[in-house]
Amino acid sequence: MKQSPRFVDKQFPNHICLLKKAIYGWKQAPREWFSTFSAYLIQYGFRSSSADPSLLLFNHNSIQLYILVYVDDILLTGNSTSEIDNLLTALHVRFSMRNLGPVSQFLGLQITSTATGLHLAQSIYATSILHKAGMVDCKPVSTPLPTKFLRNEQSDDLYERPEHYHQITGALQYLMITRPDLLYAVNFLCQHMHQPLQTHYNLLKRVLRYVKVTLSLGLPIRPTSLQLTGYADSDWAADHLDRRSITGYCAFLGHNLISWIVKKQSSVTRSSTEAEYRPLSTATCDLIWLRRLLAKFQSIQTEPTKLYCDNVSALALATNPVFHARTKHIEIDAHFIRDCVRTKQLSVHHICSQDQPAGLFTKSLSSTRHLQLCDKITIQPSIVILREADKNK
Structure with a gap:
């Protein structure tokens, strides 16, 4: 550790200042703030969630309160208005805070209330990306990536502004919070961060042209059943350069x-069975965590969580622990799913490839197929949500 510039004591040049208070803007400030804030909430009666440390829960009799903390942005909800008011009064006494009322924006997410629930979108953030890239008036396209494009890196020139490529691609990663339809395209672009070529930049511009025409798209959150389900898929040897496969997975709570x-x-996987088996294990880890997180919200999954896959051989490998000569090289951690199936935390099922929603995350698709899978994962524009709400009235 070193003393801050211009604060060195001539008598004690090797000494440093002792931190008594974390100043806003310093690296340690967020950690100190969260430690102070969470300690106060724990004294109030909250407890930290083991599934997510930034989630704090209050359960007393029939009263349930939940607080989600991200640095100095806080979401508070619960089933008791009077207890929420009491908590806000106590927080205002201890901390300098503002109550912004019902949530409308949180960390760049636009949250719109509708007659059927909520709609999450990032159209303002997406527009700022287009301004940064200088593509506000670009021509629209119907899919993020073409179904076929050049992948030969040896016959292409380096992009002359790699830092610009890094900035725009990095910004698109945050946009994927409400735009899972961009997931495969942004993942592909991020694989070339170290040395972007002109071809990669052209594909980045195509993604931005797709963003331009789909600014209003987002995720609806509607009242539905609290049954957790998962879908896992893979595109075997999808990368023509290193022949590695792509894993895709999604989970639904109800609809x-x-x-x-x-x-x-x-x-590299030796067969399509192995390529499909690995996504099952990846999905299993996430589903186990989601089950644990839902239990903190008093939504215990009493039945085994259904995990769907379109490869019959991979399903047989997950449910039958018999030694297979062609799969003996697969790492032990990939067989984690077998234990979860045996303990009835999960159950694996077959789904037709045509109905597999996770296929949107493993490959570039035609415009017709892309729209079909976007509809399956329920991504919709806010205008459609509002129109449906008007019809229900």
């Missing part, structure tokens, strides 16, 4: 999409 993942697999 609401709540979790999704896409990643390139860490090693």
Whole structure:
């Protein structure tokens, strides 16, 4: 550790200042703030969630309160208005805070109330990305990526402004909080952060052209059953350069999409069965965490969580622990799903490839197929949500 510039004591040049208070803007300030704030809430009667440390819960008799903390942005909800008012009064005495009322924006997310629930979108943030990229008036396209595009990196030139590519692609990663339809495209672009080529920048511009025409898209949150289900898929040897497969996964709570993942697999798989089996294990880890998190919200999953896959051989491998010569090289952690099936935390089921919503996260699709899968994962524009609410009236 070193003393701050211009604060060195000439008599004690090797000494440093002793931190008594974390100043806003310093690196340690968020951690100190969360420690102070959470300690006060624990004294009030809250307890920290083991599934998510930023979630604090209050359960007393029939009163349930939940607080979600991200640095100095806080969401508070519960089933008792009077207890919420008491908590806010106590917080105002201890901390300098503002009550912004019913949530409308949180960390760049626009939250719109409708007659059927909520709609989450990031149209303002998406517009700012287009301004930063200088593509506000670009021409629209119907899909994020073309179904076929050049992947030969040896015959292409380096993009002359790699820092610009880094900034725009990095900004798109945050947009995926409410735009899972961009997941595969942004994942592909992020794989070339270290050395973007002109081809990659052209594909980035195509993604921005798609964002331009779909600014109002977002995720609806509606009252529905609290049954958790998952879908796992893979595109075998999708990358023509290293021949690695792509893992795609999504989870629904009732009809609401709540979790999704896409990643390139860490090693080359020898068969489509192995390529599909690995996403099942990845999905299992996330579903186990979601089950634990839902239990904190008093929504205990009494039945095994259904996990759907379109590969019959992968399903047989997950349910039958018999030694297979062609799969003996698969790492032990990939067989984690077998234990979860045996203990009845999960149950695996077959789904037709045509009905597999996770297929949106594993490959670039035609415009017709892309729209079909966007509808399956319930992503919709806010205008459609409002029109449906008017019809229900």
